[in-house]
Amino acid sequence: MDQEKMDRRIAKTRIAIKNVFTELIDEIGFDAVTVKNITDKANINRSTFYLHYRDKYDLLEKSxxxxxxxxxxxxxxxxxxxxxxxxxxxxxxxxxxxxxxxxxxxxxxxxxxxxxxxxxxxxxxxxxxxxxxxxxxxxxxxxxxxxxxxxxxxxxxxxxxxxxxxxxxxxxxxxxxxxxxxxxxxxxxxxxxxxxxxxxxxxxxx
Amino acid sequence: MDQEKMDRRIAKTRIAIKNVFTELIDEIGFDAVTVKNITDKANINRSTFYLHYRDKYDLLEKSxxxxxxxxxxxxxxxxxxxxxxxxxxxxxxxxxxxxxxxxxxxxxxxxxxxxxxxxxxxxxxxxxxxxxxxxxxxxxxxxxxxxxxxxxxxxxxxxxxxxxxxxxxxxxxxxxxxxxxxxxxxxxxxxxxxxxxxxxxxxxxx
DNA sequence: AGATTAATAAACACAGTGTTAATTATTTTG
DNA sequence: CAAAATAATTAACACTGTGTTTATTAATCT
The missing domain is CATH 1.10.357 (Tetracycline Repressor; domain 2)
Known part of the structure; x- marks a missing residue:
């Protein structure tokens, strides 16, 4: 929503996650995608993912x-x-x-x-x-x-x-x-x- | 294919798996279905599933x-x-x-x-x-x-x-x-x- | 520059996976 | 029907990913 007031770190992380998410769905299909996949490819810690999304379905839903x-x-x-x-x-x-x-x-x-x-x-x-x-x-x-x-x-x-x-x-x-x-x-x-x-x-x- | 010459046990197992599989996709969606789900609901041993299909994707493909x-x-x-x-x-x-x-x-x-x-x-x-x-x-x-x-x-x-x-x-x-x-x-x-x-x-x- | 907040690292119990080996049960066949 | 063949079961295995927690480090905001 308010992308203006968002902490730069948050914005950066979410964009990284969403980009990698799109790529991964394209490569291996949504249901084969794992949270570990995403965080590995996005070069972020797996815990960080859970600070933003409940699971991969939550990420899909929000996207x-x-x-x-x-x-x-x-x-x-x-x-x-x-x-x-x-x-x-x-x-x-x-x-x-x-x-x-x-x-x-x-x-x-x-x-x-x-x-x-x-x-x-x-x-x-x-x-x-x-x-x-x-x-x-x-x-x-x-x-x-x-x-x-x-x-x-x-x-x-x-x-x-x-x-x-x-x-x-x-x-x-x-x-x-x-x-x-x-x-x-x-x-x-x-x-x-x-x-x-x-x-x-x-x-x-x- | 040759359902005529098939061992009754095999036929029974595969039909049970496929029926349960259809029900489960309807209930929770394909990607939420697990092999354990299927075998529990079909009342067969999990190992038995692997005697017939490589994994749930193999089952989907064959169906x-x-x-x-x-x-x-x-x-x-x-x-x-x-x-x-x-x-x-x-x-x-x-x-x-x-x-x-x-x-x-x-x-x-x-x-x-x-x-x-x-x-x-x-x-x-x-x-x-x-x-x-x-x-x-x-x-x-x-x-x-x-x-x-x-x-x-x-x-x-x-x-x-x-x-x-x-x-x-x-x-x-x-x-x-x-x-x-x-x-x-x-x-x-x-x-x-x-x-x-x-x-x-x-x-x-x- | 200091306060705040996000990201990381490491550990946890837990679910399900796919495989194996030994045993039991059912079906086929001779 | 009895023996042979084969399917299903049981229990154990290492492995991968999940979701959560706690302490620590790093980036950002004011």
Whole structure:
């Protein structure tokens, strides 16, 4: 929180621990990481670790909590769209601002996010991200469709697009972020609004 | 493999281990599971465990391997569709046979799959499932579109629909499988071909 | 410069690991 | 069914990591 008033030794130690932690998860996977691993690699005494974190799960939780809070801030900072505004986005082929901001945040924190969301990371973290996304999308869906009936079960629809969004951004992150945040957001927007099969250029045969 | 010729004691022990293993992952998460946990709960001697598996990772690997092989069999057993056949599916609103079969297999093995693909499970397993799906879809895409240019990057398209498919089926599994395998496959098919936003019934405002 | 606080070092009992060897129990087979 | 084969058990082993404590050293803040 208040990184300003923090004793330099504390700040230094925590940064060292977190950096080494990220590296180790990447190298051997979270559950293989030991406290001893961390302190050896960070060149600090094992007791020092316990002055800051209860155990490796506490460290994981606190590292994730920082990210979650930031993403929730981003989500809250963006005003809900009116049906009219959404319509304009659709006409102008402009992606949701939230998805752009999300991609930007992922880009700026790629090191930790790649690892923690990767195959050696923490599956429950993906769920937490999805929950934030869900909150965000639910509100937009309500605003646009009201409580009317849908052609497909709304819960499956939600699961579909949330998984698709997270999966796409993660793919983008893991393949070197070849597009800008705006570009990847636009691609995802098109896949969602035109539908993947139309977006890619499928024409019905006759 | 040859469960026929297996000594009854071996079969009994391995089934006991695998059942308890699934329960424990569900209860405390894979990385918290210890060999001692497993053998205590299964009421077998700890040494017995080591007669069958090298460690808990070996057990995980072998449990996953069975599933992967079955899903790969399913994938291979289904003939590739011709563009004409795909067109017919599209016209008749009939889902891909592979997706139906996949949903059926998930339904029939829900206990282990729910746990291993859940937040306390193994993230790398989801990747393995996605890899099989990718192989399957790539062939269909090639058959239909050839090597032509696409309106969106093909890799993002793939990541999008694969994540969407896995995410939807997992959601279906975790919420009590309210639809039949055919139904959920049809829903996913519609979301993919019409696009999520159209499928749900969105009409452009004017 | 002195007071404060963080980091270190060394020791502790404790959990679980993976292996071994001898013994007991069950299953297979001839 | 009895003998042979093999699986499971028991108990012991050294080893690695955990989480905590206490005294000492070192860095920082005021």
């Amino acid at each position: 994730e909590e920082e990210i979650i809070q930031k993403i929730e801030e981003i989500s809250k900072s963006i005003r809900r769209l009116t049906p009219k505004e959404l319509n304009n986005l659709y006409s102008d082929n402009k992606p949701f601002p939230f998805v752009i901001k999300l991609a930007e945040y992922f880009r700026d924190n790629a090191a930790f996010l790649k690892v923690i969301l990767g195959p050696k990371g923490d599956l429950s973290f993906q769920e937490k991200i999805k929950t934030i996304l869900e909150k965000n999308i639910v509100e937009n869906v309500r605003a646009i469709f009201g409580e009317g009936t849908f052609h497909v079960p709304i819960d499956v629809f939600m699961a579909y697009i949330i998984s698709a969004h997270v999966g796409s951004i993660l793919h983008w992150l893991n393949t070197g972020m070849k597009q800008s945040p705006e570009e990847i957001a636009t691609i995802i927007f098109n896949l969602t609004f035109q539908g993947p099969v139309n977006a890619i250029g499928f024409k019905k045969f006759q | 996953e391997e069975e599933i992967i092989q079955k899903i790969e069999e399913i994938s291979k057993s289904i003939r590739r569709l011709t563009p004409k056949e795909l067109n017919n599916l599209y016209s008749d609103n009939k889902p891909f046979p592979f997706v139906i079969k996949l949903a059926e297999y998930f339904r029939d093995n829900a206990a282990f799959l729910k746990v291993i693909l859940g937040p306390k499970g193994d993230l790398s397993f989801q990747e393995k499932i996605k890899t099989i799906l990718e192989k399957n879809i790539v062939e269909n895409v090639r058959a239909i579109f050839g090597e032509g240019t696409f309106h969106v990057p093909i890799d993002v398209f793939m990541a999008y629909i694969i994540s969407a498919h896995v995410g939807s089926i997992l959601h279906w599994l975790n919420t009590g499988m309210k639809q039949s395998p055919e139904e959920i496959a049809t829903i996913i098919f519609n979301l993919t071909f019409q696009g999520p936003v159209n499928a749900i019934g969105f009409k452009k405002f004017q």
